[in-house]
Amino acid sequence: MSTASAVRARGPAKDRARKRAVILEAAEAEFADAGYQGASMQAIADRAGVPKANVHYYFGSKEQLYRQVLEDILGLWNDFLSDVTPADDPALVLEGFVRQKLRLAFARPRASRLFAQEILRGAPVLAPHLEGDMRRWFASKTRIVEAWIEAGRMAAVEPDLLLFTIWSTTQHYADFEVQVLALTEKPRYDDAAVERIADFLVNLVLSGCGLERAGVPLERIAHG
Amino acid sequence: MSTASAVRARGPAKDRARKRAVILEAAEAEFADAGYQGASMQAIADRAGVPKANVHYYFGSKEQLYRQVLEDILGLWNDFLSDVTPADDPALVLEGFVRQKLRLAFARPRASRLFAQEILRGAPVLAPHLEGDMRRWFASKTRIVEAWIEAGRMAAVEPDLLLFTIWSTTQHYADFEVQVLALTEKPRYDDAAVERIADFLVNLVLSGCGLERAGVPLERIAHG
DNA sequence: CGATAATCTGACCGATTGGACAGGTTTGTT
DNA sequence: AACAAACCTGTCCAATCGGTCAGATTATCG
Numbered sequence: 001m002s003t004a005s006a007v008r009a010r011g012p013a014k015d016r017a018r019k020r021a022v023i024l025e026a027a028e029a030e031f032a033d034a035g036y037q038g039a040s041m042q043a044i045a046d047r048a049g050v051p052k053a054n055v056h057y058y059f060g061s062k063e064q065l066y067r068q069v070l071e072d073i074l075g076l077w078n079d080f081l082s083d084v085t086p087a088d089d090p091a092l093v094l095e096g097f098v099r100q101k102l103r104l105a106f107a108r109p110r111a112s113r114l115f116a117q118e119i120l121r122g123a124p125v126l127a128p129h130l131e132g133d134m135r136r137w138f139a140s141k142t143r144i145v146e147a148w149i150e151a152g153r154m155a156a157v158e159p160d161l162l163l164f165t166i167w168s169t170t171q172h173y174a175d176f177e178v179q180v181l182a183l184t185e186k187p188r189y190d191d192a193a194v195e196r197i198a199d200f201l202v203n204l205v206l207s208g209c210g211l212e213r214a215g216v217p218l219e220r221i222a223h224g
Numbered sequence: 225m226s227t228a229s230a231v232r233a234r235g236p237a238k239d240r241a242r243k244r245a246v247i248l249e250a251a252e253a254e255f256a257d258a259g260y261q262g263a264s265m266q267a268i269a270d271r272a273g274v275p276k277a278n279v280h281y282y283f284g285s286k287e288q289l290y291r292q293v294l295e296d297i298l299g300l301w302n303d304f305l306s307d308v309t310p311a312d313d314p315a316l317v318l319e320g321f322v323r324q325k326l327r328l329a330f331a332r333p334r335a336s337r338l339f340a341q342e343i344l345r346g347a348p349v350l351a352p353h354l355e356g357d358m359r360r361w362f363a364s365k366t367r368i369v370e371a372w373i374e375a376g377r378m379a380a381v382e383p384d385l386l387l388f389t390i391w392s393t394t395q396h397y398a399d400f401e402v403q404v405l406a407l408t409e410k411p412r413y414d415d416a417a418v419e420r421i422a423d424f425l426v427n428l429v430l431s432g433c434g435l436e437r438a439g440v441p442l443e444r445i446a447h448g
Numbered sequence: 449c450g451a452t453a454a455t456c457t458g459a460c461c462g463a464t465t466g467g468a469c470a471g472g473t474t475t476g477t478t
Numbered sequence: 479a480a481c482a483a484a485c486c487t488g489t490c491c492a493a494t495c496g497g498t499c500a501g502a503t504t505a506t507c508g
Binding site: 016050051052053054057 | 455456457458459
Binding site: 113116119120122127131161167168176180182184203208 | 257258259260261262337340341343344345346347351354355358359362381382384385388389391392393395396397399400402403404406407408409420421424425427428431432434
């Protein structure tokens with residue numbers, strides 16, 4: 001049973017699920033802000049407003065709690081490009097993917113940062129997932145891009161590198177938020193900034209694939 | 225530099241610098257692999273092959289050591305685009321920047337990862353640098369891009385977002401190495417992979433700026 | 449009601465942490 | 479040789495860590 005569905009349950013299970021959710025939220029924040037090692041069970045308990053022993057009562061150990069938080073985060077990405085087929089329009093699909101990925105990065109920056117830290121540490125917990133579910137997801141999406149290329153519907157770019165580019169550029173604004181804000185001299189992201197970033201990335205990706213957004217042709221300039 | 229005691233004594237200062245360098249290298253590895261909180265002075269000392277108290281003798285505290293490691297890493301990026309002017313060719317400069325940045329990411333992945341973790345934590349140590357030296361560097365480069373755009377030498381893309389894109393895509397292969405290797409089902413990066421990535425990113429950036437690499441025109445396909 | 453189970457928590461524990469420091473050793477100078 | 483300065487490290491320490499557990503409290507049910 002997923003955490004999200006448990007919260008909506010009725011009866012005694014509902015209370016339990018709600019309390020778990022409070023702790024999970026506190027844990028995500030603490031893990032994201034301090035890293036796995038830097039996060040302390042005491043700090044998580046304080047954020048959640050419960051005694052430390054209560055956290056252990058619900059989740060057993062620090063590592064089990066961490067795993068649960070990670071699992072919930074992976075769930076956020078489950079339906080990326082979930083029902084795309086080679087018959088779909090490449091430009092529409094890619095634009096939708098970029099915008100959806102970017103929206104999540106701004107909506108849940110801590111989830112993004114926590115995942116990034118897990119990978120940076122060498123994915124001690126997520127390694128099986130990377131070589132399992134995520135690898136299968138990735139292979140299925142690169143196959144679709146290959147089909148588009150073979151059908152002559154987009155330029156012959158490397159499918160894996162295309163996906164990495166979308167992943168890294170969108171993730172960047174969550175993971176490196178402090179740096180981005182410092183360099184652009186802004187206190188926080190506003191709606192206009194998010195829109196500006198989304199448009200830029202969509203244009204970049206589409207032009208890189210030899211595609212154009214309808215109504216937004218990119219003026220080309222000869223080199224040399 | 226010749227002295228009477230050439231055999232017995234290299235300069236004392238040199239010995240000191242060499243020992244410091246050994247510890248700094250061990251510290252960079254430990255901080256990058258375990259994070260600031262996860263790294264222990266004992267582990268750093270073990271990696272360097274010296275007693276723990278010796279690390280404190282040379283660097284005082286864990287935070288001072290960490291600051292020194294970060295400072296050394298920042299030095300690696302000092303000469304990125306250091307002597308570029310609006311008179312230079314945009315395509316050549318951008319291609320050179322991408323390749324230079326990528327080369328460093330593959331040569332010093334730990335430096336890249338350590339920097340990423342510092343930013344992810346909210347840049348507790350580097351915040352002043354972000355709002356000082358790095359902000360000035362960044363502003364000076366965006367000004368050059370703006371000059372190119374005003375001169376009609378490249379498409380009117382947002383200069384700041386262009387730089388972020390180059391930063392994030394190149395950094396990605398160092399920071400998320402585990403994920404990239406898992407998804408591409410390779411044990412490690414080889415020279416061919418590095419070349420493939422470099423070419424892809426150069427093409428992506430140049431096409432996004434309405435520029436073309438000499439001899440590598442990108443076939444364009446209408447959308448719709 | 450009484451009893452059984454589930455929930456909760458203050459108090460405690462061994463292990464590890466960053467750091468301090470006394471005292472030993474080496475180096476440089478006279 | 480004698481002395482001082484710099485260098486080095488074994489040993490200790492208070493603080494904090496993740497985790498345990500006995501026992502109090504509350505909910506559930508025949």
